[in-house]
Amino acid sequence: MTLLEQVGRAAIVQVEDVGALTMQFWSVLRKLPRVLPVVGARRRWRSAVVQMFAIGASALPMSGAMSLCTGFILALQSASELRKFGALELVVSLVAVGFTRELGPLITALSVSGRSASAISAEIGTMVVTEEIDALRVMGLDPVEITLAPKYLAALITVPCLTILSTLCGIFAGYLFLAFSMGMSLGVYCHAVAEAISLRDVGFMVVKSLVFATVIVHVGCLEGLRVRGGPEAVGHFTTSAVVKSTFLIILTDLGATAIFYLMGWSAAG
Amino acid sequence: MTDSSTAKTDDAVISIRGVSMSYGGRRVLDQVDLDVCRGEILVLLGGSGSGKTTLLKHVLGLAEPEAGSITITGVDITSCSQSELGAVRRRIGVAFQAGALFNSMSVEDNVALPLRELTRLADSTIKLMVWMNLVAVGLSHAGSLYPPELSGGMRKRAAVARAMALGPEILILDEPSAGLDPIVSAGLDELILFLKRSFGVTILVVTHELESAFHIADRVAMLYQGRLIAVDRKEQFAGNAHPRIRQFLDRQHDAMPRVAAEDFIASYLGVPT
Numbered sequence: 001m002t003l004l005e006q007v008g009r010a011a012i013v014q015v016e017d018v019g020a021l022t023m024q025f026w027s028v029l030r031k032l033p034r035v036l037p038v039v040g041a042r043r044r045w046r047s048a049v050v051q052m053f054a055i056g057a058s059a060l061p062m063s064g065a066m067s068l069c070t071g072f073i074l075a076l077q078s079a080s081e082l083r084k085f086g087a088l089e090l091v092v093s094l095v096a097v098g099f100t101r102e103l104g105p106l107i108t109a110l111s112v113s114g115r116s117a118s119a120i121s122a123e124i125g126t127m128v129v130t131e132e133i134d135a136l137r138v139m140g141l142d143p144v145e146i147t148l149a150p151k152y153l154a155a156l157i158t159v160p161c162l163t164i165l166s167t168l169c170g171i172f173a174g175y176l177f178l179a180f181s182m183g184m185s186l187g188v189y190c191h192a193v194a195e196a197i198s199l200r201d202v203g204f205m206v207v208k209s210l211v212f213a214t215v216i217v218h219v220g221c222l223e224g225l226r227v228r229g230g231p232e233a234v235g236h237f238t239t240s241a242v243v244k245s246t247f248l249i250i251l252t253d254l255g256a257t258a259i260f261y262l263m264g265w266s267a268a269g
Numbered sequence: 270m271t272d273s274s275t276a277k278t279d280d281a282v283i284s285i286r287g288v289s290m291s292y293g294g295r296r297v298l299d300q301v302d303l304d305v306c307r308g309e310i311l312v313l314l315g316g317s318g319s320g321k322t323t324l325l326k327h328v329l330g331l332a333e334p335e336a337g338s339i340t341i342t343g344v345d346i347t348s349c350s351q352s353e354l355g356a357v358r359r360r361i362g363v364a365f366q367a368g369a370l371f372n373s374m375s376v377e378d379n380v381a382l383p384l385r386e387l388t389r390l391a392d393s394t395i396k397l398m399v400w401m402n403l404v405a406v407g408l409s410h411a412g413s414l415y416p417p418e419l420s421g422g423m424r425k426r427a428a429v430a431r432a433m434a435l436g437p438e439i440l441i442l443d444e445p446s447a448g449l450d451p452i453v454s455a456g457l458d459e460l461i462l463f464l465k466r467s468f469g470v471t472i473l474v475v476t477h478e479l480e481s482a483f484h485i486a487d488r489v490a491m492l493y494q495g496r497l498i499a500v501d502r503k504e505q506f507a508g509n510a511h512p513r514i515r516q517f518l519d520r521q522h523d524a525m526p527r528v529a530a531e532d533f534i535a536s537y538l539g540v541p542t
Contacts, residue, residue, distance in 0.1 A: 043385065135369035138329045139383050140358040146386075 024144075024222055025214075028152050031145040035153045041145070048150040055116045055151070055217075056158025060165065063111040067166035070107055071095055071173025079181065088182060092189060093196035095174030100201045104167030106253055109212035111166075112159055113245045117220040120151055121241035124224025125234040133225070148221050152214075159213035160206050167205060200265065208256055212249050219245040280306045281340075282439055282471050283328060288337035290323055290495075297323045298334070299495040305439075310465055310472040312482040312503075315492035316517065321475045324492065325443060328473070329363060330354050342438065359387060362432030362470075366444040368424040370416040370431070376403070377412040380431045387435065402430040405467075406460060422453035429460065439471045440464065446478040454478070458485050479518065483507065491517070 001009075037045040078094045124147060127133050136143045171193055178184040223241035227233045281304035290298040298320050305311045315321040326332040328339055330346045338345050344357050370379050377399050384395045403409045406426040416424060425445055432440055445461065446454040458481050464470055476482055482489060483503055490500040493513045499506060507518065515521075 041386070130367055130372075131365045131369040132371055134329075134331055135363070135365055137331060138358055138361065138363045139387075140355040141383070141386050 051154030071170035120220030125227035362437035
């Protein structure tokens with residue numbers, strides 16, 4: 001095989017991957033209304049609720065603790081520099097803005113990615129190996145609607161909620177630091193936080209978290225569906241799901257932040 | 270093929286014509302022609318790698334053949350639309366080799382799944398139908414159990430109950446006796462015969478278990494290296510003189526390839542002697 005052929009084949013594989021991602025995303029989007037209560041198929045929303053507990057509720061202690069620690073670290077690091085200029089109060093806006101725009105969505109997405117991208121791909125991969133996906137197809141049922149769509153809906157609802165909660169944890173860590181170091185009261189701190197962040201920052205946070213939720217569940221499902229062979233393949237694709245979703249989260253975060261910056265949306269107020 | 274196998278093709282519910290398939294340059298199915306007639310049990314025999322599973326995937330519409338057509342209840346599933354394929358699939362019940370039961374659901378919910386998803390029946394009616402199906406396969410006591418709690422035989426029975434849930438015209442069973450002890454396997458054979466007698470369902474069984482095959486079959490077909498080498502009534506099939514069928518029925522192993530010592534050393538060292 002010549003070098004040109006090798007490059008060509010590799011490029012075709014990559015394009016096929018992107019095509020598969022897009023096709024799956026489109027087919028899931030079309031099926032998403034079927035999971036909603038009242039308008040959707042009967043009982044389907046119940047599996048979305050089960051998924052919400054798996055993806056969201058059980059990830060809360062982890063992402064909350066991570067944000068609390070990161071918030072404290074951010075406050076400590078910035079305070080050591082800001083103290084030199086006698087501007088310790090600026091720690092408030094640094095922690096508040098940093099968490100709302102960036103760290104809250106990112107830390108939550110990374111913790112959900114580690115837990116749920118692997119869990120989703122392992123679950124779906126096992127269903128492929130044990131012929132459960134084939135069984136659904138030959139019953140005339142759509143695996144996308146029954147197994148994938150509830151996970152998408154659950155992630156799109158729970159990841160933004162988790163993001164808000166872990167951002168609050170991060171900002172609360174900033175308060176703990178300032179309360180200990182300069183005896184700032186909670187009322188003053190909350191007022192300073194409200195001054196520092198704008199509604200637009202909160203909007204960015206929610207948009208980012210929705211994008212990250214899509215990346216996590218999408219990569220997890222696709223890697224699960226790609227499992228071929230025996231149970232050992234499930235482990236391989238599970239690892240691949242975590243690696244790919246983590247990398248894509250960082251990449252989309254960079255893209256989103258760059259777009260916000262270039263459009264001038266990052267400026268406060 | 271004898272007259273007895275071709276005489277009833279007008280009554281075929283599954284009609285496979287000239288189906289071929291290759292993977293990576295290797296011919297897996299080669300011009301396969303096969304009819305499954307209404308109300309019969311046809312057993313498809315074949316060794317490992319003979320193409321049985323591939324043929325089954327094509328019949329279920331999970332793979333598309335390179336050439337040929339597969340007509341099920343009058344619809345060519347190789348060229349029909351997705352909605353037509355869905356309608357055909359609703360007339361087929363399939364029990365996969367390992368059962369393919371959903372581990373997150375109880376046996377009752379597994380059997381109820383196609384009824385809940387594909388019909389508008391009331392919950393009380395679905396409950397009654399599930400119970401009747403579980404009674405038919407002898408699992409009325411195990412409805413609340415989950416698949417990991419079932420024995421191998423119970424799992425296969427539960428898979429048959431789910432496959433029968435919508436009252437299919439055709440039942441397809443992939444290796445129903447594989448991995449089961451003789452007593453459980455015999456019980457499953459009786460269940461298959463009972464389903465044929467009681468519901469008049471057409472049954473296609475894919476297996477390599479000879480004893481079970483000859484007990485339940487009306488006709489037996491055999492695949493070898495992707496080719497269908499015989500389709501016959503089981504009595505005639507048992508007397509077939511084809512060397513591969515004789516080898517299969519008489520359980521004779523293939524000759525081991527013999528390698529001369531110097532060739533082995535040469536291939537090991539990578540130098541010609």
